[in-house]
Structure formats: structure tokens, C-alpha cells
Amino acid sequence: MSVETLYHALGLTAAASPALLLAVFGLTMLFSRPLSEKAMERCTETAVLTGLASSIGILVLMLMTGERQVPVELGNWVAIPQEHFHFHLKLVFDRLSVPFVVLTFLLVGTTGAFANRYLHRETGYRRFFLLYAMFLMGMVVASLAGTIETLFLGWELVGLSSALLVAYFHDRPSPVLNGQRVWSVYRVADAAFLIAAVALHHVSGEGDFAGLMGTGAWPEGQAGLTSGQALFVGLLLLVAAAGKSALIPFSGWLPRAMEGPTPSSAIFYGALSVHLGTFLLLRVSAILELSFWLSAIVVLLGLATAVYGSLAARVQSDIKSGLAFSSLTQVGIITAEIGLGFRYLALVHMIGHACLRTLQLLRAPSLIRDYHNLENAIGEHLQPRPGLWERWLSPAIQRKLYRLAFERGGFDAVLQQYMVRPFLAFFQLCDRLERRWTDFLAGTTSRESDRIPTAPVAEGPE
């Protein structure tokens, strides 16, 4: 067996194992033949371990052969050769995708083992693992994507599974409204991503990363775009990344996402999903290099997010929200590193942060117990000590900052006030005008639907 064949086989196995897991869970539920918890656990273990072993196998082979970029062609999913339209499926194993996919399998596997006990005999156990499989597949496809279309495919799967997992406890309105908020932000990000992908196609004639980023392996590629093109496409990609990684002004969804069960919070928002935006920026980092202004905007956005996350994390009263904003701080710093061109540093930072945060989030449910143990051991209550800033800043400024942080920067309120509300108000006005028009035409009350009883939803993000 040649090395190329081995690469191909291992690459296919890495991508196929989560796909197979999703197919098994999906089909058994579709045909109303649900698997037992034990069977689901075994399937999950097998799929994750197979994928992990294949990814590590490729890593070992790459180290042995000195290869820095291994493309695995899966062919055209759809092609219209006459119009030069093709939806090309291609996986790429390089210095960016291999660490990220190994990290994905490791953290998702760890969290799967945790969730198996955490959600034992829960009503939604099967639903959780179905979404878990969808998330795993989305992450693996996005990590290994060799074309922008393939990345979009994985990106969408991650988005949907995340939103539905936030709303996992769906017999209460609050998680559902938060899930809806997450989905809203993700749709904005998806739209920006799709427009960027189409624009990239038009300016470069292809969606293949190898073509887009020149001939060099990541991170040395050179993008064949002009500065103006790079700025336009890059800004769209930045909006997509900001939505996915909760950079400002989209940060509001991250603490809301903690409403989901702890295992999903750990891998989805603390560790992997929140880094998908920065992963995208790393993947297209050759485009960022082409425009000074684009890089500057990335750095500024990253730093602003870091400062905001750091402030907001200090005033949270529950551990998961605190961790969410701490994650945001680190993601902001990673974004700034990418904007400054420190790609390896950003990658290492991302991996380290993901592992740390997973551990913290998985320990979060037993935090109070840990504190009790600690206090019992030292024989007194732990005393909070004033930090550096508390000593330097005047009480008035501290109060202002506290309020700003407590209101989460006011980003949600601003988005609500200046984007969501006018949008809804406009269409509600149109609806009222339509009612008057149909009443006029009908010569009577035209809407039967007005008579349907409604119990209005008390509160919630639009």
C-alpha cells in the first residue's frame, strides 16, 4: 500500500466516522427504532476513537514523510462543467487542520463520555446524542475543509446543532428563547459567509483554498486578490467569524448559550464552537495579510472583545456565565493575534484555551463542593483580594465600569433598539396595512386568525 493510498484511506475514515454516527442515530430515530443508551454510548465511542486514530495516523505519517499539506480528493458532489460550476468536496490535512481535528475528536470524545453519565436516563438523552453527532460531523468537516463550500457545509451543521442544544431543556421558555437568539446571530454569520464565498468565487474563479491562498502550504500561502477585494471579502468573513466566535457586537449570545446542559456548554461554547470563527480567520489569514486596514480592524475587534469579556467576566454571579466571558476574553486575544500575523501563536493559544476551558466547564457543576473542600482544608472562608485595577481606579470609575459590565456593554440593547425593533416595527406596520387592505376588499373583517387565543410570551430576545 502506497503512502498516498494510506493518506486517502485515513482521511476518508476520519471524515466518515462522524457521518456514519449521525446516519445511525438519525435513521434509527426516523424509523422509530431508538437505540439503547448502552448502544449509543458504544457507537459514539467507536466513531470518536476511529476518527481520532485516523487523524493521529495521518499526523504520524506527515511527520514521517515531511509532508506539510495532504489533500484528500473526494470528487465533485455536483458539477456543471459547461458553466464551470462545481461543488468540490476536498479534505486538507495541514498544520492548521490536523491539530484542530485531533483537538475536536479529543474534546468531543471526553465530553461524550462525561455526558453519557451526566444525562443518564434523561428524557432527551437520544436527542442530545443525535445533535452531538451532528456537531461532531460539522466540526470535522469544517476543520478538514479544503474548499470554502465544504467549510460552509460544516459551519451550518455546527450552527444548527448548537442552537438546538442551547434549547435542550425545551419545556421551559427561557432556554428556547436563548436558542432562538443563538440561531439568529448564526444566521447573520451564515449570510455573511455565503456572500463572502460567492464573492470569492467571482474574484478568484474558485473556492478551493489551495487556489485562493496560492501554492504554499498553510500558513505560507499568498492569496491572489487585490487589496480592495481582500478588504471586501475579508470584512464579510470577519462578520461571519464574529458571529460564530461571539466577538462584539454579537457577544450577547455566548452567556445565553450556557442555558444548555453542561456537556454541550463545555465543547460547544467553551472549547470548540467558539473557536470556529477564529479558525476561519486562520484559514483565510492569507487574505488578511493583503489589506492593512482589514488586519487593523481584526486586531481592534479582537482587543475590544478581550477588554469587554474581561470586564463582564468579573461581574457574573454564576460560574458558567463567568467562564463564558472568560472564554470571550481569550478568543478576543486570539483574534488580535491573528490580525497581527502571529498564526502559530494563535493556533497554540486556541488549543490550550480549548483544553483548559473544557476542564473548567466540566468541573463547573461541582464548583461549590470544591470550594467547601478547600475552605474546610484551610479552616476559614476564602477572602476575595482586591486586584490591581481595583487599587488603581477611583470608585466612581469602578462603578461606571461595573455598570457597563453588568449590562454586558449594552450590545444586546443597542442591537435590539436600533436593528431588531425597527425591522419588526416596519413589518408589523406592513401587516397592519395589509389587514386594512384585505378588510377593504372583503368588505368585512378578513382575518379569522385574529380570533385565535394567544398567551403572549413574557420576555425574550427577538
Add this chain to the structure above:
Amino acid sequence: MTELHLPWLELAILLPLFGSLVVSQLHDGDRARRFGLVFSGAALLCTLGAWQDFLTLSAFEAHDRWDVVRQVFHRDVLVIDELSAPLLPLAALLYFLTQLATLRTKVHRFSFASTLFSESVLLTTFSCRLPWALIALLAVGTIPPFFELRRRARPQRVYVLHMGLFVVLLVAGQLLMDLNGTATSPPLTAVLLLTAAVLLRNGIAPVHCWKTDLFEHASFGTALLFVAPMVGVYAAMRLVFPVAPDQVLRSIAVLSLVTSVYAAGMALVQTEARRFFTYLFLSHSSLVLVGLELATPIGLTGALCVWLSVGLSLGGFGLTLRSVESRTGRLSLGSFHGLYEHTPMLAAFFLLTGLASIGFPGTIGFVGTELLVEGAVQAFPWVGMLVVIAAALNGLAVLHAWFRIFTGRKHPGTIDLRCRLPERFAVLVLTLLIIGGGLYPQPGVSSRYHAAVELGRARGQGLPAPQLTALPTRDNPLRADSSSPAPAVPAVPGSLEHFGLPAFLNK
């Protein structure tokens, strides 16, 4: 013209027509449902037979063997071609599944005889390309919903005004066309009248209110079957597309695009499920019209793909909503209903069909939507991005409705609301088609591309519909193109081919 091996089209049309007569004599609702299913199922098999037969012929168009209609009128009235071949089974499938998923508790409110009659008219419409016959069929097709509104003693004025105007515009436009024009130089007034008729039937804003009104007052099944096969889009392809100048097509595309975004926004603020569905459907059907009127091969291919995917997915979506409604009554979206635990299968199918309609990866709508976006951006670089915005808004609306109907609280009811066997069957069939078409899209896309090229070429030559001589092979349906330099589709003025890339991308 090539002949099919059997008179599939005539059978597909006559069986439901005959069934309608039989069922109208039955007074027992259960028996009417059973008979309705038999006739509708037979019609579905005939349309599938026609489609398969047509594929084996490798022809652009074909008519029935022993074509009785032809012998009577001495013209090819009933024809299957690249455009209509998949639409026939799609329409028949929607009718069959709607009748199948009608619960026994509702059989007395749903008229199976009228439904079979409508099915027969619809299948004839999709098999017909002669302008006057098509206009007559389009006019007849508007009658059954009117009778249902009258029978239910609901307001009919909005519907009658719009459909009456639709028929008048069609007749006036075609009369002018016959009196003053030829296929290559049609009078502009005639084209505009036909265009106005088509816009009205498709519910393009601001003449869309009849759709919401119909869903308000008619039974869900009737309203769904009246809009889901997108007859208005078919009328646009047969009556307007071949003769309209580029400016008219571009105007339709822009109006449709605006309608698509408007309807998507309206879907988000609706507080009742039927109205939400109407706007969602309107947004998608407008998107189909956008692609068709772009008149570029990619845009046309995307639109033809989305036509099928939207028919399947939103047809299934509507059926699911109807099933839920038949258990709970009309659904408000202003409050949570929490039906997930009671109807998990319907919940999953609601989500799947909704996501398929917005082109979610892995579903049948994905590739079509990608092609449509590509085609729209090619033709109108900035405006085309509205397609993406419409899709994003529709995605928000779908999940918003899903959350409101299936989650948010515990449903307190003790009555068993689970899927019945026929509903389960309908769900499984549509799920397999939606996922199967999504995972293996190439055959469908190739076939739609070929149809798109022929439609474009026919338009370039001023032909009323695809009437060409070269034959593709079965293995390579695009062979005919390889012998000719390029599809003779006129580049849209203002498109990238004319202006190059937009200025910001050329810096």
C-alpha cells in the same frame, strides 16, 4: 414528435377525473377517502410511468401513444417535456400525500371529489403548452377553491377579485398577442398584460394578499394544493418567458426578489401558523421566479432545482402543519405550545422540511439554493445578495415557528397526539426524497441544467417552448451542447458578462 410507450398522460389525467365523479356520489367520508386514495395513487403511478418512459426515450418532448386528444384536435395538446417531466409526479405526489395524511376526523370537511378534480386539471395544465388551452386550464383551476369558500360560507371577494383579474389579464394579453404579434416580435402591451397576470397568480407584492386570504378562509389542504405546485411559475415559463424582452424579465426578477425579502420579513412577524406558512411559501416561490427570469443557465438551473425542492419541502412542511392543526386547531405563534413530547415525529419532520426549504446542507434544497445565489449574483451583483438575506430571514422564521409550536412548555393534554400510520408513511416518503435528493444531487441538477439550456435556447430562437432536434444520450444528457459552441442564452445586460466584475472587486 416522439411517442411514449403508453398513454401515461391521458391516464394520469382521466383517472382522477373519473375518480372525482365516483367519489362525488359517495356519502360516507371514509369510503370517499379510500376511493380518493386509490385514484390519486393510480394517477401518481401514471405520472411516474410517464417520467420514467420519457427518460428512456432521451427526447426533448414526447406525447402519448394512441393520443386520443391529438386525434380530436389535430394538435399536440398533451405533451411531456424536460420542464414538465418531474413536475407531473411532484404534483401527483403532493395530492396523494395530502389525501393520505387527512385524518378520519377531518374527512367530512375535506372534499375528496373536488381535490381529485383539481388534480386532474393541474396535471392537464402541466401537460399543456398551447397558450389558449393553458389559459383555459389556469382559469378552470381557480374554480374549486371558490366553491369551497362558498360552501364554507367564508368571504370570497378578495379571492374572486384577484383570480378574476388574473383571468382577464391572461385573456387580454393573449388576444393582443394573437392579433398583433408573432413569437419573435410580440407587442409589448400583450407581454405586459401577460406578465401582470403571472405576477398576480404568483402573488408578487403588492398583489399577494389573495394568498393569505385563501389560507385564512379555505381548508388548509385545499389552499396548500392550490399554491404548492406553483402553477403561476409554470404559466410564467410557458406564456411569458419565451416572448418577453430582457427588460421585462429583469423587472420580474427584481420584483420577485423584493417580494421574497418582504415575504420573509412578514413571515417573521406573523402570530398565526397559517399566515406564517403563506409568507414563507411566498418568499420561496418568489425566489424560484427570480431564478427563472434571470435567463442565465445557472440561474435557470438553480430555479428549476429550487422549484422541485420547494415543492417537496414546503409541501411536506405544510402537510406537517396541517397535521398539527388537525390535532390542536388553529395555532397561534404568539405563544408556546410544547408539542414535541407528544408528536416527536411531526416535530422532527417540521424541522427537516423547513430546513430543506431554506437550503440547509444535506437536504434537497442545498445545491439549488447555491445555484440560485450564484445565478442571481452573476446577473445583479449587489441586488443578488438579497437572495442570501431572504434565505437567512426564512431560516429565522422556520426555527421561530418550530420553537413556538413544539417547545417552550409542557403540553398538558392527555389525548394521544402521535403520528398515525398514513401520516408516518407520508413523512417517511418525503424524508427519504428530501435527504436522498440532498445527498445525491447530481442527476437532478444535470437534468435541470439540460432543461434550462433548452428553455434558454428556445427563448433565444423565439420558440414557444423547447422544440429542438438534437438528442442527448441517456448517459450524457448534455451531449447536445458539446456539438454547439455555447448555450444560446442571451447574456443579461448589466450582468457580469456585460460589465465585468463590480467596481469594488476590480480594484
